[in-house]
Amino acid sequence: DQQVKQNSPSLSVQEGRISILNCDYTNSMFDYFLWYKKYPAEGPTFLISISSIKDKNEDGRFTVFLNKSAKHLSLHIVPSQPGDSAVYFCAASYYLFPTGTASKLTFGTGTRLQVTL
Amino acid sequence: DSGVTQTPKHLITATGQRVTLRCSPRSGDLSVYWYQQSLDQGLQFLIQYYNGEERAKGNILERFSAQQFPDLHSELNLSSLELGDSALYFCASSSYPGSNTEAFFGQGTRLTVV
Numbered sequence: 001d002q003q004v005k006q007n008s009p010s011l012s013v014q015e016g017r018i019s020i021l022n023c024d025y026t027n028s029m030f031d032y033f034l035w036y037k038k039y040p041a042e043g044p045t046f047l048i049s050i051s052s053i054k055d056k057n058e059d060g061r062f063t064v065f066l067n068k069s070a071k072h073l074s075l076h077i078v079p080s081q082p083g084d085s086a087v088y089f090c091a092a093s094y095y096l097f098p099t100g101t102a103s104k105l106t107f108g109t110g111t112r113l114q115v116t117l
Numbered sequence: 118d119s120g121v122t123q124t125p126k127h128l129i130t131a132t133g134q135r136v137t138l139r140c141s142p143r144s145g146d147l148s149v150y151w152y153q154q155s156l157d158q159g160l161q162f163l164i165q166y167y168n169g170e171e172r173a174k175g176n177i178l179e180r181f182s183a184q185q186f187p188d189l190h191s192e193l194n195l196s197s198l199e200l201g202d203s204a205l206y207f208c209a210s211s212s213y214p215g216s217n218t219e220a221f222f223g224q225g226t227r228l229t230v231v
Contacts, residue, residue, distance in 0.1 A: 034219055043119065043207055043222030044160070089160060095213075104150060104173040105209070105220055109159035 003027045004092050006108035013115055019077040021111050023090030026071065030092040034105070035064060035075045038087045047088075048075070080115045087112045120144065123208050123223035131231055135196040138226045142189055142210030148172070149191040150211075150220060151183055155204040166191055167213075198230045 005024045013019045023033075031052040036044035050057040050064045050073065057064050063076045077084055090108040120143035130136055142149050151163040162175035166185035177183075180198075185191045195202060205227050209220040 036222075041225075041227075043121070043123075043209075043224050045119065046219040046221065049219055104162050104165045104175065106162065107152075107160040 002109075003030075004090055004106050004108040006088075006090055006111050008111050009109070010112040010114070013080045013113065015082055015115055015117050016079045019075075019080045019084065019113055019115070021075040021077075021088050021090075021113065023073050023075075023108055024071055025073075025092050027092070027094075027106075028071070029094045029096075029103070030106075031094045032092065033064070033066060033073050034091045034093075035062075036089040036091060036107075037084075038089060038110070044089055077113075080113075082115050082117065085113055085115045119221040119223065121208060121210050121221050121223035123206075123226050125226060126224065127227050127229075129229045129231060130198060132198055132200060134198050134230075135194065136198065136228065138193040138195070138206050138208075138228070140191045140193070140208030140210075140223060142191070142208075143221055146210035146212050146221075147189065148211045148213060148220075149185055149189070150209040151177075151191070151193050152207040152209065153204050154207065154225075155201075160207065163193070195228070200230050203228055203230045 034049040035047040038044040048062045066073045087110045089110045091105045094103045122141040124139045147168045150165045152160040163177040165173040183193045205225045207225045209222045211220040
């Protein structure tokens with residue numbers, strides 16, 4: 001049961017253009033969403049996150065948009081740079097107050113971004 | 118440097134053997150997660166511990182087990198190894214279990230079963 005889906009395994013974008021990576025989820029309990037970037041032979045590194053109370057979060061060249069009604073989020077990178085070439089994972093979790101019930105981070109299968117010169 | 122340390126970085130072993138992967142979380146983090154990544158696939162959640170107790174279990178085989186010790190480091194034990202267990206195993210830590218905070222990953226242990 002893939003609760004977090006990244007339907008595009010790969011994406012190629014020219015340097016300077018916008019990269020848009022998409023992610024869909026099925027579990028309506030998720031209330032926190034994250035993007036991780038992973039280079040080969042390294043662990044994933046945290047990039048940006050968004051809480052379900054927001055619909056947009058921006059950090060420099062990276063912006064994450066959340067559409068709760070569509071259960072969809074996207075990561076925009078603008079302008080794209082060659083160093084952005086990596087695999088990007090979308091992840092989601094929830095934490096229920098006051099029961100303290102928490103979920104693990106559930107990851108999508110990743111999208112490989114290639115930024116070409 | 119994420120602050121999460123995994124040892125060893127590489128491990129080559131034969132089928133049927135048993136190995137132990139070790140993870141030291143970031144200072145102050147109580148929650149430890151283990152993930153498996155096979156052949157450029159997604160990160161498959163195995164198990165999570167919080168302050169020494171198991172909090173969540175994913176697609177972890179019965180041949181695999183884990184624990185978190187009082188000093189908060191964690192070990193993942195893989196036994197009766199099969200060729201298909203060859204993968205990258207990542208450990209991550211966070212301050213709270215599943216709360217609105219990110220998890221930090223180690224560099225991973227690459228396990229090769231021959």
